[in-house]
Amino acid sequence: TSKMKKLGVALVGLGSYSTYQLAPALKDAEHCYLAGIVTGTPKKEKEWMEKYGIPQSNVYNYDNFDTIANNDDIDIVYVVLPNSMHADFSIRAAKAGKHVICEKPMAVSVDECDAIIEACKKANVKLSVGYRMQSDPYTNEVKRLVKEKPFGNVQYVSSDAAYISRGNPGQWRLNKSLSGGGALVNMGVYSIQSNIYGVGMNPISVSAQEFSTRPDYFKNTDETITAQMEFPNGTVAHMFTSHNANANRLFVSFEKGWIELNPCHSYGPLSGRTSKGETIAYPHKSQQMLQMDDFAKHILTGTPNVTPGEMGKRDMIIVEAIYKSISEGGKQIS
Numbered sequence: 001t002s003k004m005k006k007l008g009v010a011l012v013g014l015g016s017y018s019t020y021q022l023a024p025a026l027k028d029a030e031h032c033y034l035a036g037i038v039t040g041t042p043k044k045e046k047e048w049m050e051k052y053g054i055p056q057s058n059v060y061n062y063d064n065f066d067t068i069a070n071n072d073d074i075d076i077v078y079v080v081l082p083n084s085m086h087a088d089f090s091i092r093a094a095k096a097g098k099h100v101i102c103e104k105p106m107a108v109s110v111d112e113c114d115a116i117i118e119a120c121k122k123a124n125v126k127l128s129v130g131y132r133m134q135s136d137p138y139t140n141e142v143k144r145l146v147k148e149k150p151f152g153n154v155q156y157v158s159s160d161a162a163y164i165s166r167g168n169p170g171q172w173r174l175n176k177s178l179s180g181g182g183a184l185v186n187m188g189v190y191s192i193q194s195n196i197y198g199v200g201m202n203p204i205s206v207s208a209q210e211f212s213t214r215p216d217y218f219k220n221t222d223e224t225i226t227a228q229m230e231f232p233n234g235t236v237a238h239m240f241t242s243h244n245a246n247a248n249r250l251f252v253s254f255e256k257g258w259i260e261l262n263p264c265h266s267y268g269p270l271s272g273r274t275s276k277g278e279t280i281a282y283p284h285k286s287q288q289m290l291q292m293d294d295f296a297k298h299i300l301t302g303t304p305n306v307t308p309g310e311m312g313k314r315d316m317i318i319v320e321a322i323y324k325s326i327s328e329g330g331k332q333i334s
């Protein structure tokens with residue numbers, strides 16, 4: 001496989017995730033590399049060109065972005081912008097004939113997810129969501145234990161994804177028009193994902209509650225949300241997400257034991273254990289590298305797309321049901 005062509009990736013939006021995670025991971029990836037950049041900040045252009053050996057011809061801004069269609073060096077456009085910009089740039093990337101990776105949350109509404117999926121289908125390009133956990137070995141061990149049942153059937157799952165936000169109150173994550181929501185869309189999507197692979201199927205309903213203790217800081221985005229999901233096999237799962245507490249854990253209880261990952265949603269190394277006293281441990285690898293290589297292999301060789309657009313849309317359906325349960329009360333069908 002090492003003789004296979006490496007696909008060229010263009011990162012759109014050179015903020016902290018692109019700078020500290022994705023660009024370094026692309027240096028180590030086997031099937032893709034950093035070929036281009038799209039930025040609205042001119043001073044980043046020279047820095048990135050020098051650091052990553054990117055030619056001027058592979059540098060774009062948000063206005064001339066669509067001309068990337070004419071650039072054969074770029075196979076994949078990776079949208080790493082504030083959430084409310086994901087749909088626009090993912091659709092423009094598809095129209096430019098490029099495969100698309102769209103960061104999580106996929107968009108700020110189910111309708112936008114549909115529009116992205118539709119645009120990629122129409123342009124005949126591949127689409128994935130930046131769910132790095134789906135390429136992580138710890139996550140895949142959870143999936144295996146759920147499927148192969150060495151501890152019997154799953155009976156209860158609980159997951160937490162939360163951190164304390166104390167930064168600049170003007171940051172885009174706290175501005176609903178750019179973020180589409182608060183803790184739920186930023187961190188809650190990890191809990192939604194964990195509960196789903198923890199149970200091994202999609203939920204049929206959600207009930208949710210919202211809590212707020214620092215309304216002066218969290219002016220128009222949700223601070224803390226808990227939710228319960230109901231699954232077709234009768235399993236119940238709980239989730240906790242917050243911008244006002246630190247929690248990072250997945251607990252799966254089976255008929256004959258349990259497994260726990262803690263931490264479970266961070267960049268790693270992660271850590272896991274079972275009721276038998278065993279540890280779950282793997283040599284550390286960049287999740288971002290594994291994720292981008294998985295997508296490149298999908299494009300190059302037709303291996304499964306582990307994070308298709310439909311998965312991002314499914315999670316946004318659940319996000320919308322959670323917000324609906326908070327505003328209207330009761331169980332909402334997701």
Ligand code: NDP
Nearest residue numbers: 013014015016017018039040041080081082083103104105
């Ligand atoms: P940052 O705020 O650090 O960076 C966002 C970048 O987007 C900016 O640096 C800027 O890049 C560009 N941008 C364009 N318009 C705006 C605007 N109006 N306001 C702010 N920035 C703008 O965010 P992150 O890198 O942390 O997050 C970006 C995306 O990645 C989000 O969707 C987030 O959810 C996702 N993410 C995913 C993670 C994961 O683990 N999968 C982890 C972290 C983030 P430029 O100057 O180049 O124009």
